[in-house]
Amino acid sequence: MASFTTTYLGELRCSNIHETSGTEIFTDAPIDNQGKGSAFSPTDLCALSLTTCIITTMGIYAQLKDFEIPYISARTQKVMGSNPRRIIKIIGEINITLSNDANDREREGLLRIAHTCPVSKSLHPDIDQDIQIHFQ
Numbered sequence: 139m140a141s142f143t144t145t146y147l148g149e150l151r152c153s154n155i156h157e158t159s160g161t162e163i164f165t166d167a168p169i170d171n172q173g174k175g176s177a178f179s180p181t182d183l184c185a186l187s188l189t190t191c192i193i194t195t196m197g198i199y200a201q202l203k204d205f206e207i208p209y210i211s212a213r214t215q216k217v218m219g220s221n222p223r224r225i226i227k228i229i230g231e232i233n234i235t236l237s238n239d240a241n242d243r244e245r246e247g248l249l250r251i252a253h254t255c256p257v258s259k260s261l262h263p264d265i266d267q268d269i270q271i272h273f274q
Contacts, residue, residue: 141157151174151177157270164177165178165180170218175196181218187192187214188214188228188230191256194255195251195254195256204269207235209235215228215230217229225265227268228269229268229269232270232272236270
């Protein structure tokens with residue numbers, strides 16, 4: 139079980155420590171919700187968690203199937219709704235460079251992961267997960 143420690147720093151900012159590694163990240167309320175926007179907001183991290191989980195799960199899949207993924211990059215966008223304020227859509231554009239010997243089965247496996255990674259399965263079904271995967 140993973141554990142984290144959060145300390146409120148005032149002015150809508152928090153310090154968050156990953157207890158196992160000691161890594162620290164800060165969160166801040168977004169500009170459109172009374173914050174300074176000086177760090178990731180909690181909802182930014184939620185959206186980013188989807189993209190990073192997909193990429194990490196793709197890496198695990200490639201290791202298990204013994205093929206290389208030389209490069210992956212992504213851009214993540216979050217769309218907020220109101221009444222109540224919430225994430226209504228996460229847009230992820232993932233660009234993958236595979237080796238020349240990659241086959242269709244490997245590509246299909248990577249495409250399947252976009253909607254089966256743990257974060258994707260954990261998000262509320264009302265959140266539109268618009269994930270686009272482009273093979274280079």
